[in-house]
Amino acid sequence: MAAHQHNPGVIVAGAGPVGLAAAVALADQGIPVTVLESEPQLQHDLRAGTFHPPTMEMLAPYGVTATMLEQGIKVPLWQVRDRKEGVIAEWDMSVMSDITPYPFRLHLEQHKLARIIVDKLATYPHAKVMFGAALSGIEQDDTGVRATITQNGEEIVLTADWLIGADGGRSFTRKAIGTEFEGFTWPERFAVISTDYDLAQHGYAMNAYIADPTEWVAVFCVPHNGPPGLWRAVFPIANADQPDEEVLSDKETQARLRGFMPWQDRYHVPYSSIYRVHQRVAKDWRVNRVLLAGDAAHVNNPLGAFGLNGGLHDAMNLAEKLGQVWRKEADVSLLDRYVRQRRTTNIEFVQANSIRNKRMLEETDPAVRAQRFDELRAQASDPKSALPFLMQSSMIMSLRRAAEIE
Numbered sequence: 099m100a101a102h103q104h105n106p107g108v109i110v111a112g113a114g115p116v117g118l119a120a121a122v123a124l125a126d127q128g129i130p131v132t133v134l135e136s137e138p139q140l141q142h143d144l145r146a147g148t149f150h151p152p153t154m155e156m157l158a159p160y161g162v163t164a165t166m167l168e169q170g171i172k173v174p175l176w177q178v179r180d181r182k183e184g185v186i187a188e189w190d191m192s193v194m195s196d197i198t199p200y201p202f203r204l205h206l207e208q209h210k211l212a213r214i215i216v217d218k219l220a221t222y223p224h225a226k227v228m229f230g231a232a233l234s235g236i237e238q239d240d241t242g243v244r245a246t247i248t249q250n251g252e253e254i255v256l257t258a259d260w261l262i263g264a265d266g267g268r269s270f271t272r273k274a275i276g277t278e279f280e281g282f283t284w285p286e287r288f289a290v291i292s293t294d295y296d297l298a299q300h301g302y303a304m305n306a307y308i309a310d311p312t313e314w315v316a317v318f319c320v321p322h323n324g325p326p327g328l329w330r331a332v333f334p335i336a337n338a339d340q341p342d343e344e345v346l347s348d349k350e351t352q353a354r355l356r357g358f359m360p361w362q363d364r365y366h367v368p369y370s371s372i373y374r375v376h377q378r379v380a381k382d383w384r385v386n387r388v389l390l391a392g393d394a395a396h397v398n399n400p401l402g403a404f405g406l407n408g409g410l411h412d413a414m415n416l417a418e419k420l421g422q423v424w425r426k427e428a429d430v431s432l433l434d435r436y437v438r439q440r441r442t443t444n445i446e447f448v449q450a451n452s453i454r455n456k457r458m459l460e461e462t463d464p465a466v467r468a469q470r471f472d473e474l475r476a477q478a479s480d481p482k483s484a485l486p487f488l489m490q491s492s493m494i495m496s497l498r499r500a501a502e503i504e
Contacts, residue, residue, distance in 0.1 A: 119157065175189065287374055288372070290372070293329050316331070404448040
């Protein structure tokens with residue numbers, strides 16, 4: 099027989115950075131919150147790891163940003179390069195110093211952010227994280243939500259006022275509310291190859307996007323276990339028939355790394371992985387008392403670092419509105435404004451710009467490539483042009499757009 103537990107506040111499905119950020123923002127308002135994570139511990143995810151200025155601004159009130167800054171790498175400069183021509187444009191984010199207290203990108207592995215927030219949640223007596231708690235059922239009515247979970251072989255039923263599904267791209271919550279995940283999957287897989295070889299000595303910024311009609315590359319340096327850190331390189335795998343194990347073989351990883359950064363010695367590759375990439379947005383982000391955020395609501399390719407940042411922007415927006423509704427300061431219809439704001443800007447900005455970034459890097463028409471490169475050079479060399487570009491690419495403009503939506 100299932101054990102029953104009641105939480106008068108909010109259940110959050112998923113202990114990734116998005117679910118945990120929503121939880122800490124709710125807990126800070128005095129709202130009881132329980133986070134459910136199906137895995138036995140925090141996941142060691144090696145994909146996302148770049149944080150934009152407004153994300154740091156949002157997390158600062160909870161003491162999270164200060165710890166992120168202690169552990170991360172500040173990246174004030176980033177580049178667009180061509181595999182043959184070298185640097186096309188270098189962007190200096192310091193031109194935004196009057197607009198944000200964080201005029202740089204911050205590189206920090208997302209599992210480290212998750213750990214920072216879990217430690218912060220532990221300081222709130224009304225916040226709880228349950229690991230090894232697999233969500234298997236969701237029922238709701240006008241009074242609340244019943245979540246059935248299995249933990250240590252025991253079935254537990256949790257009841258709460260609201261449930262946030264932040265349980266990733268394969269979200270159980272999204273499937274439980276029966277909404278479509280509209281969009282497409284890119285035909286090529288993406289490989290992530292990490293090396294401790296320092297690309298900075300060859301003029302690479304800590305974040306660089308390398309255009310090439312055959313095989314573009316995105317590189318960025320992450321802290322890893324401390325200076326000098328690790329360089330991650332993301333490649334497209336165009337051959338759909340090539341087995342994963344062959345893609346990740348030493349021969350293939352060495353060839354890919356040498357392809358854009360020739361070196362006579364072997365690269366040391368401590369980590370490599372391969373994954374599929376999607377561009378999808380859930381049709382419905384709210385069904386009564388169940389709401390979606392982060393990858394459960396939207397997924398995109400990583401070029402531009404919009405996915406995790408956008409998910410964290412969802413979390414902060416939703417927690418603020420849910421707090422007002424929970425305190426009866428606002429009608430539940432305020433939650434539909436969350437959906438309008440975040441879903442609209444995800445489609446208009448995150449989906450559109452991540453697709454545009456990928457197509458720019460892989461452009462095959464020489465004339466189109468040359469024109470685009472000329473535009474980037476002109477923008478980067480003129481601070482008046484660079485400022486609006488950087489405000490767009492750092493997601494400041496997408497948040498301003500969201501705030502305008504009623």
